[in-house]
Amino acid sequence: MATVVLSSIAKSFGPTKVLGGVDLDIADGEFLTLVGPSGCGKSTLIRIIAGLEHQDAGSVAIRGAGVDHLRPHERRVAMVFQSYALYPHMSVRANIALPLTMSRLKLRQRLPLVKHLSPGRREILRGIEADVGAVASQLQLDHLLDRKPAQLSGGQRQRVALGRAMVRSPDVFLMDEPLSNLDAKLRVHMRTELAELHKRLGATFIYVTHDQVEAMTMSDRVAMMDSGSILQLGTPSQLYEKPASLKVAQFIGSPAINLLPASVAAGGRLELFGRPLALAVDEAPGRSVTLGIRAEALSLSHGEPGSAVFSARLRRKENLGSEYILHFDLAGRDAAAGVTMRASPATAAGIHEASEVTLGFDESAAHVFGADGERIEPRGQGAATGSVVPLRA
Amino acid sequence: MSGIALSPTRSTLRRYLSLALVHAVLVAGVVFMLAPFVWMLVTSIKPPVEIFTAEISLWPKQFYALQNYGMALEKAPLLRFALNGVIICGGILIVQLLVAIPCAYALAKLDFPGRDLLFVLVLLGLCVPVQVPAMPLYIGLAHLGLLNTYFAMMVPFFISVFAIFLFRQFFRSFPDDIIHAARLDGMSEFEIVWRIVTPSAWPAIAAFCVFSAVAHWNDLYWPLIVISDAKLAPPPLGMMFFADAEAGSNYGALTAAATILTAPLVIAFLIARRRFIDGITMTGVK
């Protein structure tokens, strides 16, 4: 059972606190992604799991046993680096074989000159060769085995790095931004390949990325991190549909969620741009809150009931082919940044740039965040109906 | 099964042990490196009685620095030697830069007849140490009556093929677009070299300055050949004259003189040690 359990991991580099007591339980065979902006501590966390970095406090347990006193290779985890960290002077074959040479050959069988005197080395090498061949054919690297890393394309290097990780058949894979050095098209392709690899190997994957799309598309669960702590842990849809805080809501989803300032009126009813909404929260009147509305929740208003409206002016249309992203200004309002809306080509064709329209949204699809950025559950009807799928971890 | 599970205390113990071993090796090396410097300083403040005893002490019983340094300065024009060193290093460096920078720019960015030939000559020159043309140069200078002059000491080093090579490597990576833009703005090639390209190569130039100054401050071979007048001697030659005159009898004054002549570069190094180290690295690796 390759579970990974982190308990109150803390780490500082000098005066800078990087991790402030992180707890995380990762199940056997799970694909867990650590996502967050750069500097949020996700890379440090994965390096602590690997044993490349030592935590100041807290403990790491793999397969139910503490590993804090173990050195990286003794933890039996594999890691794929952002730079791939392929040994430039070795062939692909030797790169993939290295973990096996290290574990299966004794020191005297590896030393220059001395190694030729050691008995039994041949058979071991043959076994290694067979294992390397098996991994290489899984990753379609057979024809590249004699090349040096410098002679490979980015995608091929990536696969060699994966091969080097797979060859020991570890049950925990650590991946530190493995796709960030690939071009956009290859990245999309490798996402699928990684997800399939995970299914095929059935191993535990811990994956670090700053790209929310990678987090959403591949993971069983996502841990969104910021400033050294986990803001929210859940399935991709939980993070998207029930963001626990403003930061999560802003980070997850593209185009970014629309944020509109609202205030609490008497009885907890919310007001948007001076107009009362049906939404109500348990907050004192007069406080300001933020409404988060996904781009697909906005629509051109035709005065449907239960839907809030406001007026906006079209600034720009972005044609994505299958749909349009419309950018609106809220002229004269505080939300100078404006809002974005997804629209079908037909809808988009009906609006001209600089024209005034009335936008509306289903109030039940709006997320409410308090002044501290925490999610506030709307009172009564609003929360139960609507499109939010209540999912609990 | 889990790997070789070392207990945490044993592995930390091993870490400290290996750390101690590493520092033991390094400190042993430090002793070897520093011993001459320490001994030089210690001896330069000892009276003769303490110098000529067999027992080792790192601090004199009688403080004798004033006498030793006084005697060294009185018996040999040490400050004159140092001044000569400054004049020679400065003169060589200025001409080297004035000659090498335009030439390196021309080699890197301009197309002119004989460019490739010139570059081959530069590469060839890199392999010829000064000891090789020394004799014909000596004869030539002797015929011109220029022996025992600053000029004689500097002239073989006016051209540094190494500087040309180093700067050419640097200038080649300078973007052509900027040079084209400067030409469009009406700059002459002369201005482009000195006002646009040279400032961009500052790290290489600084590195070369350090390299050149260290080399010529410490050079003995050529001054030994062309200089017999002690008034013109650069530090190493001056030190040699002084050591010959004292013939190993007056170690206090000798080490005092050594201290005075070694000090300028060592102090410069301690002040700008990053520059020195980077400079040597750059000139060494390129």
Place this chain on the structure above:
Amino acid sequence: MAMAALATPASFASVARRRRWIERVTGLGFAMPALVLLLLTILLPLGALTLLSLTNYEFGGTDMDWVGLKNFQRALADPIIRRSLVNTLVYVAIVVPGGVLGALLIAVLVHRRKQTRSFYEVIYFLPVTSTLIAMATVWQFLLHPSLGPVNALLKWLGFAPVAFLSEPSTALATLAVIGIWQLLGFNMILFLAGLTAIPRDLYEAAEIDGCAGGIDRFLTITWPLLGPTTMFVLVTTMITAFKIFDTVAVMTRGGPVGSTEVLLYNIYLEGFQYFHTGYAAALTFIFLTFILVFSVMQTFALDRKVHY
């Protein structure tokens, strides 16, 4: 006329021609001082040296005859020159392994230090900037048979004192140790630059792959990736060591009994003390041959840099 239509392109062409012409003239102008100096201080002397080596010219003398290759024949048969060549090569054979491997060891150890790195860097580099002639005087005193602390230490440890510089069997080795002392820091800095260029990722990947010990790490990553640097350091050290002169000139003057006579010192004596100019010119060519062989090795070493 049809030609009139081509007027504009033609004037473009003339502008381009003028531009090219200006570039050529400027290029030549910029290169001229260097070219003149190159001719006067390297190429012409080399030519003169070639001619001199074929004569029996003695500086200050009046007559001079062509002797063909006699100088070279004499040099190769001269026991003093042979001995000095052997001495030089022995010196190189001590300084190169000591100066290269020692520097590599120190660099590897220093590289992993965090707080103490610059401390060690400065100290090991100190001899490089110091004036060797001045320090040679100090070394002489350090190694003095009766007054020097090294011998005092040997006596204290129960050994017989060694007259390092006046004993034919130890003098050359002693100079070699001083040579190592002088260039160890320089080589260390070059190795440190090479080590810094190795990505940290590789060491971490190796650690995860099981290269846990220092030996494995060194053999798997450090040594192969440091290969080009090592070649470069090796050759520069060979050239520097082959040019040994300063310490011989101040400390031993070739003695005792010729045990520290080295090639460059003999060239100096023949050329500038005895003024056997023609003969010294031939010796200079022998010296240059060795330097050129080393330099060719260096070119190959630099070429290897690209291969991986």
